[in-house]
Amino acid sequence: MSAVESFLEGAIRTATPLAFAAIGETVVERCGVINIGLEGAIIAGAFGGFVAAGSGSIWLGFLGSAAAGVLVAAVFAIITIRVRADQIITGTAISLFCLGLTAMLYQQLYGATGAALSIPTMATTEIPVLASIPVVGRALFAQPSITYVLYLIIPLVWWWMYHTHAGLAVRATGEDPRAVIAAGIPARRIQILCVLFGGAMGGIAGGVLVIAQAGSFAEGMSAGRGFIAIAIVVLGRWHPLGVAAAALIFGAASALQYFFQALGWPVPYQLFLALPYVLTLCGLAGIAGRAVAPASLGRWPDQT
């Protein structure tokens, strides 16, 4: 494998969990809700996937991930959409709660040392013909099957959001929920369903980390990916295809660290580890003023 090929492979690998989480959050934010608890859904999904995949079935593992993410999202939905507590503080609290709870459960179930329990990871599946495309073939089409699920979900979400009535209702709810309610459409129910969908995607993102990549669970292994995914939604301007592109660019930029490390420059390794976070800041500053958020994002109209 050439340096360029391994760089591209690294880009796709880094981008996959981020794209899962970000595509879910795109739907959530388009209906007017900002779920900072996404980080919590990811770590819960990682843990749920780890436990469920321990049964031996990889797909059951992903089901466990999605279920854990949905559960976390349901708590967020009840508190913010039913009770109408502040979305940002609730989301932050839920993320902290999930990070603590998964750490506690892991220690409790698998011992305080957590001596690197590992589960079988998902093998890569090559897609015939496509995988033999020069340069990009292996990077794109010799991945774990869950990556191909992502390839399907992105265009599906785009088509659903822009070419169906349900998608229109979601976008309208994010712009002006009062108009949606006046039209007789249950805006709150739409928001709850979107948040649950976002939770499932976040959960699967955590599942990707454990089942398709690390093969084990570690405390705090989500490592801020939920927050990075929220930034990716902004960078992708709240459009599913833009978000997918932003996730890929972010993955590529992060994968540069392997490239630089291979060059053997005398740069401290912490610089590479900090790179994704620095890039997020730079990207957000760069997009300034050109990205327009859904009009009622983060608040319900009768809230001040």
Place this chain on the structure above:
Amino acid sequence: MGAELALVTDALVRATPLMIAGLAVALAFRGGVFNIGAEGQLLVGAAAATTVSLAGHAFFGRGVVVIALAAAAVAGGCWAAIAAELRRRFRVLEIISTIMLNFIAIYLVSFLVRGPLQEPTHIYPQTESLPAAARLPILVPGSRLHLGFALGVAAAVLLSWVFRKTAIGFRIRATGASPLAAFTAGRIDVSRTSFLVFLFSGALAGIAGGIEVTGVTFALYENLSPGYGYTAIAVALIAGLNPLGIIASGIFFGALETGASALQREFAVPSSIASVVEAALIIGVLTLTAIRNRRVPGRAS
């Protein structure tokens, strides 16, 4: 000294960074700034205080502690200034930017203690120990309780007075409550107010880190903070963002965390139970507050 006294003083020692970082969070939230970055600001504050203490103790003698804490405040303020400027100039959501800065601060500390600030033998990933002259005085002889706790209480009283009695405090509260009203009716420079609030919030969190280094750890190392900056959010919210209440909630969480550590030692209960209880408390308080607000008549009109 009795074991009971040690339990109390240990809880107060643990409460100190939570209290001061909690004040940082409360100041920011009151001013409408969602500073989730107390953790990172605390870490760079700790790094700055360590650097100044180690470099300056020979020259300044006992006065170096004051200079170290000032450096911690400046460092924390500067770290927050990055997010504040990104918010003011580029409208970058500060929740995201401060969390990114938290991760960057962790790697910055990691770089420092494995690079330029590493102790002379280059074996351990930490700095030299601070000399006695550069440490905060002990309040209760025979215990670990240091002057930082008293400084924290003083800061809470001061902040409470600022909020209630001063024009600046009013401007901060007005900006946080409704930026539009503060601007149109109060002619308050909202952008400048929230920028300064952000800076001072970062400075307070930085001081929390400086006090932790000069009062407790006496050296900089990775994992210096077991998430003080995040727990501080719980501390501030439970106290309803009231500075005097933060004294109580800080001590409560300090006791909770030292208690959890003791539970882990004695009964092998994972100490992360403390963070679960903390987060559950925030969620509970938020939910109850929201339910109570919904009952206020006339709100819907």
